[in-house]
Amino acid sequence: MGYHAGEFDVIIVGAGHAGCEAALASARMGCSTLLLTISLDSVAFMPCNPSIGGPAKGHVVREIDALGGEMAKNIDKTYIQMRMLNTGKGPAVHALRAQADKVLYQNTMRQTIESTDNLVLRQSIADQLIIENGICKGVITHTGAEYRGKAVVLTTGTYLRGKIIIGDLQYESGPNNMKPSVKLSHHLKELGLELVRFKTGTPPRVYGSTIDYDKTEIQPGDQAPRAFSFETTEYNIDEQLPCWLTYTNEETHQVINSNLHRAPMFSGVIEGTGPRYCPSIEDKIVRFSDKPRHQIFLEPEGRSTDEVYVQGLSTSMPEEVQIKILRSVKGLEKVVMMRPGYAIEYDAVVPTQLWPNLEMKNIPGLFTAGQLNGTSGYEEAAGQGLLAGINAARKVQGKESLILDRSQAYLGVLIDDLVTKGTNEPYRLLTSRAEYRLLLRHDNADLRLTDIGYEMGLINEERYQKFIAKRNSIEIEKERLKSEKIGPRTDVQDLLRNVGSKELDNAVDLFTLLKRPEVTYKHIEQLAPAPVKVSEEVAEQVEIQVKYEGYIRKQMQDVERLKKMEKKRLPMDLDYLNIHGLAKEARQKLDQVKPLSIGQASRISGVTPADISVLLVFLADKKG
Amino acid sequence: MKQRYDLIYKYVYFYRFNYVETYFESNQLPFCEPIQSVTDWRAKKSLQQSHFLSYPDVLKARPKGGKRQSNLIVGEELARFDLQIRLFFFMNFLSSMVFYIFRKRFNNRQFCVVKIMFDTIAAIATPPGEGGIAIIRISGSQAIHIVDKIYKGNLKLSTVDSHTIHYGHIVNNVGEVIDEVMVTVMKSPRTFTREDVVEVNCHGGLVSVQRVLEEVLCAGARLAEPGEFTKRAFLNGRIDLSQAEAVIDLIRAKTDRAMKVAMGQVQGKLSGGIEKIRNELLQLIAHIEVNIDYPEHDVEEVTRSLIIEKGDWIKDEITLLLRNSHQGKIMREGLSTAIVGRPNVGKSSLLNTLIQESKAIVTDIPGTTRDIIEEYVNVRGIPLRLIDTAGIRHTEDVVEKIGVKKSREVLDQADLILLLLNNAEPLTEEDMELLETIRNRKGIIVINKMDLPQKLDMTQLNNVAEEFPLVTMSIKNEKGIEVLEEAIAKLFFEGQLQSDDLTYVSNARHIQLLKEAKGSIEEASESCDHGLPVDMIAFDLRRCWELLGEITGETVSEDLLDQIFSRFCLGK
Numbered sequence A: 001m002g003y004h005a006g007e008f009d010v011i012i013v014g015a016g017h018a019g020c021e022a023a024l025a026s027a028r029m030g031c032s033t034l035l036l037t038i039s040l041d042s043v044a045f046m047p048c049n050p051s052i053g054g055p056a057k058g059h060v061v062r063e064i065d066a067l068g069g070e071m072a073k074n075i076d077k078t079y080i081q082m083r084m085l086n087t088g089k090g091p092a093v094h095a096l097r098a099q100a101d102k103v104l105y106q107n108t109m110r111q112t113i114e115s116t117d118n119l120v121l122r123q124s125i126a127d128q129l130i131i132e133n134g135i136c137k138g139v140i141t142h143t144g145a146e147y148r149g150k151a152v153v154l155t156t157g158t159y160l161r162g163k164i165i166i167g168d169l170q171y172e173s174g175p176n177n178m179k180p181s182v183k184l185s186h187h188l189k190e191l192g193l194e195l196v197r198f199k200t201g202t203p204p205r206v207y208g209s210t211i212d213y214d215k216t217e218i219q220p221g222d223q224a225p226r227a228f229s230f231e232t233t234e235y236n237i238d239e240q241l242p243c244w245l246t247y248t249n250e251e252t253h254q255v256i257n258s259n260l261h262r263a264p265m266f267s268g269v270i271e272g273t274g275p276r277y278c279p280s281i282e283d284k285i286v287r288f289s290d291k292p293r294h295q296i297f298l299e300p301e302g303r304s305t306d307e308v309y310v311q312g313l314s315t316s317m318p319e320e321v322q323i324k325i326l327r328s329v330k331g332l333e334k335v336v337m338m339r340p341g342y343a344i345e346y347d348a349v350v351p352t353q354l355w356p357n358l359e360m361k362n363i364p365g366l367f368t369a370g371q372l373n374g375t376s377g378y379e380e381a382a383g384q385g386l387l388a389g390i391n392a393a394r395k396v397q398g399k400e401s402l403i404l405d406r407s408q409a410y411l412g413v414l415i416d417d418l419v420t421k422g423t424n425e426p427y428r429l430l431t432s433r434a435e436y437r438l439l440l441r442h443d444n445a446d447l448r449l450t451d452i453g454y455e456m457g458l459i460n461e462e463r464y465q466k467f468i469a470k471r472n473s474i475e476i477e478k479e480r481l482k483s484e485k486i487g488p489r490t491d492v493q494d495l496l497r498n499v500g501s502k503e504l505d506n507a508v509d510l511f512t513l514l515k516r517p518e519v520t521y522k523h524i525e526q527l528a529p530a531p532v533k534v535s536e537e538v539a540e541q542v543e544i545q546v547k548y549e550g551y552i553r554k555q556m557q558d559v560e561r562l563k564k565m566e567k568k569r570l571p572m573d574l575d576y577l578n579i580h581g582l583a584k585e586a587r588q589k590l591d592q593v594k595p596l597s598i599g600q601a602s603r604i605s606g607v608t609p610a611d612i613s614v615l616l617v618f619l620a621d622k623k624g
Numbered sequence B: 001m002k003q004r005y006d007l008i009y010k011y012v013y014f015y016r017f018n019y020v021e022t023y024f025e026s027n028q029l030p031f032c033e034p035i036q037s038v039t040d041w042r043a044k045k046s047l048q049q050s051h052f053l054s055y056p057d058v059l060k061a062r063p064k065g066g067k068r069q070s071n072l073i074v075g076e077e078l079a080r081f082d083l084q085i086r087l088f089f090f091m092n093f094l095s096s097m098v099f100y101i102f103r104k105r106f107n108n109r110q111f112c113v114v115k116i117m118f119d120t121i122a123a124i125a126t127p128p129g130e131g132g133i134a135i136i137r138i139s140g141s142q143a144i145h146i147v148d149k150i151y152k153g154n155l156k157l158s159t160v161d162s163h164t165i166h167y168g169h170i171v172n173n174v175g176e177v178i179d180e181v182m183v184t185v186m187k188s189p190r191t192f193t194r195e196d197v198v199e200v201n202c203h204g205g206l207v208s209v210q211r212v213l214e215e216v217l218c219a220g221a222r223l224a225e226p227g228e229f230t231k232r233a234f235l236n237g238r239i240d241l242s243q244a245e246a247v248i249d250l251i252r253a254k255t256d257r258a259m260k261v262a263m264g265q266v267q268g269k270l271s272g273g274i275e276k277i278r279n280e281l282l283q284l285i286a287h288i289e290v291n292i293d294y295p296e297h298d299v300e301e302v303t304r305s306l307i308i309e310k311g312d313w314i315k316d317e318i319t320l321l322l323r324n325s326h327q328g329k330i331m332r333e334g335l336s337t338a339i340v341g342r343p344n345v346g347k348s349s350l351l352n353t354l355i356q357e358s359k360a361i362v363t364d365i366p367g368t369t370r371d372i373i374e375e376y377v378n379v380r381g382i383p384l385r386l387i388d389t390a391g392i393r394h395t396e397d398v399v400e401k402i403g404v405k406k407s408r409e410v411l412d413q414a415d416l417i418l419l420l421l422n423n424a425e426p427l428t429e430e431d432m433e434l435l436e437t438i439r440n441r442k443g444i445i446v447i448n449k450m451d452l453p454q455k456l457d458m459t460q461l462n463n464v465a466e467e468f469p470l471v472t473m474s475i476k477n478e479k480g481i482e483v484l485e486e487a488i489a490k491l492f493f494e495g496q497l498q499s500d501d502l503t504y505v506s507n508a509r510h511i512q513l514l515k516e517a518k519g520s521i522e523e524a525s526e527s528c529d530h531g532l533p534v535d536m537i538a539f540d541l542r543r544c545w546e547l548l549g550e551i552t553g554e555t556v557s558e559d560l561l562d563q564i565f566s567r568f569c570l571g572k
Helices: A017-028 A057-066 A071-078 A102-114 A183-190 A250-258 A281-287 A319-328 A378-396 A410-421 A445-456 A461-483 A490-499 A510-515 A521-527 A536-547 A549-566 A584-593 A598-602 A609-623 B002-014 B041-049 B055-059 B076-092 B143-150 B206-218 B228-235 B245-266 B269-293 B304-324 B327-332 B347-355 B398-413 B429-438 B458-464 B481-493 B499-529 B534-552 B557-567
Strands: A003-013 A033-037 A051-053 A079-085 A095-100 A119-123 A126-132 A135-141 A145-154 A163-166 A169-172 A195-202 A205-207 A217-219 A243-247 A295-300 A307-311 A337-339 A342-349 A366-368 B101-106 B109-114 B121-124 B133-139 B151-153 B164-171 B177-186 B197-203 B335-341 B373-379 B382-388 B416-422 B443-448 B470-472
Touching (some): A003 A135, A003 A378, A017 A378, A051 A071, A051 A378, A057 A071, A057 A410, A057 A445, A071 A079, A071 A102, A071 A378, A102 A119, A126 A145, A145 A378, A461 A510, A461 A536, A490 A521, A521 A536, A598 A609, B143 B151, B143 B206, B164 B206, B269 B304, B269 B534, B304 B499, B335 B347, B335 B398, B347 B382, B416 B429, B499 B534
Parallel strands (some): A003 A033, A003 A145, A033 A119, A145 A366, B335 B382, B416 B443, B443 B470
Antiparallel strands (some): A126 A135, A135 A145, A163 A169, A205 A307, A217 A243, A295 A307, B164 B177, B177 B197
């Protein structure tokens, strides 16, 4: 029989990347928070690759930081390598990526959680939700403990009815042989939630000491200070560990091809849908049979271990085949395996059942976030967790939900895509999913979101004042560039000649000069320094904002159009099925998604412009 | 009440920077509560006293500094609120709509009604055909400004009084006169849409109207969607309908029809060209996106010279499409009218009579017309694209077989079908088959050869074809032409034949989109030349791709992802 185990404002189920952010946000916003995890040893565990960031994902980490989340700070404390990718492709797609020390990452996050007020971390398995009058009021664990809460956030990752598959071998399991959560999945189904089965996978790990690194190419970290968090001031440049690059070859492909009949991918064992952007090696070789070789990155899992992650070899082949595959690769001829790769199937919630604040439409008080919502990736999970935590806390406090839109943040794109379009494969953020990519840059995440983080109570006064000062000095410097003129002085002409730019005929303002592709802010600083030298961060912002002003303006015009549509709100309880004039398909889709605005409605597939017109007229009529 | 004023005050304040242009809806003020209550009593008073507050009102006063400011907000208030308000609106508030605030008494309570203003739209307001004059209506906040750009007369339209009419010319951007016009200027709110409305009265006839419309669109208006004027009138509270359903039906019907017509056009040559361009673009974009989203993968990088090379090719292709779709063509895109019937029933003769010139080969040997012949005629002001088809009959002749197949295709696409029957022969199986094919379509049954003895069983015909108008004629003796023209006109003006106006309207839309797409690709090449980074260039390429997609009605993002994942081998 159950016993009453305590009351909390917010209960989080699962302490992965989503759960940690949700719990920290809720507790920091003043809500008493319970964080349940299947194992205390799996807090903030990285079951797959040991890296955080990259295109779009790195942007999300920056956004998490601007909103007052933890992931950026945690990786800044625990990385073993940092690289800025895409440096030559424009400011919007610069992407920071870190290799993490996995164990240190976990421990650091756990310390942060343990030392946060209002937050209780507890090992237990949630089996059921307490639902009263259709509203979620808490959870019951496998030991019979009844925790009551005003809001519950589920962040169960790949644990729901998890099943690991290695060749012919299959067993119920969470990631990395953790206990799966089976009862909760059945319970959710009983509550009427729609679940889907997804699949993902991970490659084998090997002893680093058995790799012949001489046969591989080195991939060192950047020799420049890099950090995800806007608050980080200490950098660990010199002690970075390199990654290594090698390739599959004909022999590898032969091994795989001759064992395809044993691959669960093709033998029909796997029923879940896998992601297209993260195919297993057997999938790659079948689909791109003309490609002679595939890249393999060898990534250390941390400083305290010899374990190395073999990126590019994600597979669910039988263990002995995996060993053969590994040993066919150059540099890995004598490699010793530490863990086999595997595929994992799990239940996920169909995300169109959620409001954009990540609350379940049918069960008020229940929020879901992370891989459970059909995404993949630590960063996507953490971002959702943060927003779910914020919104759960805001709900408890009787405040309005925080919903980011597509022009504000990648997180806005992510959640809007999920709740509006749903997904039929594990969803990964890509920069190409963001239509306002030029505005959603790595560099300006603070300018976009710090205000909101402050308003939510997750950014402290000191940091906020610093931020305000930065923003002001950007504006002041831009004004100065606009008003200050520079003539065709000798030093100016010399410099312009040297960088291959046209010499000046007349005096121009600095703003115009900086717009030239060859001229950088450094040059301006040299020719006409600011009265007070601006920080590098400010200089970077000024340079980007000036240089790409034209494009940023174009994109802002697009945003205007978006805003116009987003501002037209649709009532939550609109009975779409009975609106005269809507096409049948649109009625059903709208009824399912229940968009909050005309803008959101227009992004639902199957809703035509004519349907939108009908809705507009219908709304106008309602008001009149 | 107080709060409401406060909020409006802030909006007015904020927009002193550009225009007093913004938008919000009467009872749904966006973004909840006012941030801070107003302390400036002058502002409050001014708002309370003004019965009509508009852009000129707000900007009337110029304080000593001479800088343009609102007369509502002066002094220290500016600095005090500046930061907060800018923050608040920075992301949340960008809009191109002018707003008007006026007070209205309602239930003995005062509240502000804020009028929604949309972008500026234009369309031909008069029914299509060869009328004496045609009217192009332009509605929206920029209406007067836009027409001013292309209007040459004694006065600038921006200076004239409301509800006045002016003589002048419409000129294109090189100053060439396009048409002699009368322009009516009607300022908000006493207009059909309650927005500023300009009506350009130009000479009737498809070509001139179309050209004037194109100039208006080039000057910055957007082509109105079907039913959009009515919709605006409704949304702006001009039309007081007890039920919105009538408007909904109107929009629904017109939009669906427009879609159908647009799709119909797009099936043709235009779509082929556009698909080809879009495909190239998609491959290029996908390649760039892969470079961006998977920077470490061994996929080769897209080079600038490749982008420029492809950009040039795309530009040329669009130019070609533009040239082909230009004005002359538009007039030609009349109501597509297929003439069908058994061989030697007089189809080519009918065509010739209608165009009054002998172009199709007319003989009395069955199967002479083996190809499709198209001609453009004007029947009582209605543009018709007449299509003479090979006689549809069972045949073993290979060449003729192709003709017959083509005829069937033409038949499927036609807006109007003229089915010819022979008075001198009884109904054959082939006739019956044809009747069956055109069932549920718009058609007229023409019985030819009335000069010969009647062998056609009229009762039988009436039984199987009662839904179609019947016209009897003798083409040889030139009898019955008038009746046929009458029947066509009747079908047309009773609204039974509907696609014609939409056909040329959607053409104007296509041209506009093609021009914009061309602009985008040019910008991409230019940025490439200037060494701008690839994320910016990708923006232009993508816009070009999306604009072209709007023509064919195809949606976006998923295609791109599909392309990325199917072409490139990615992943961990």
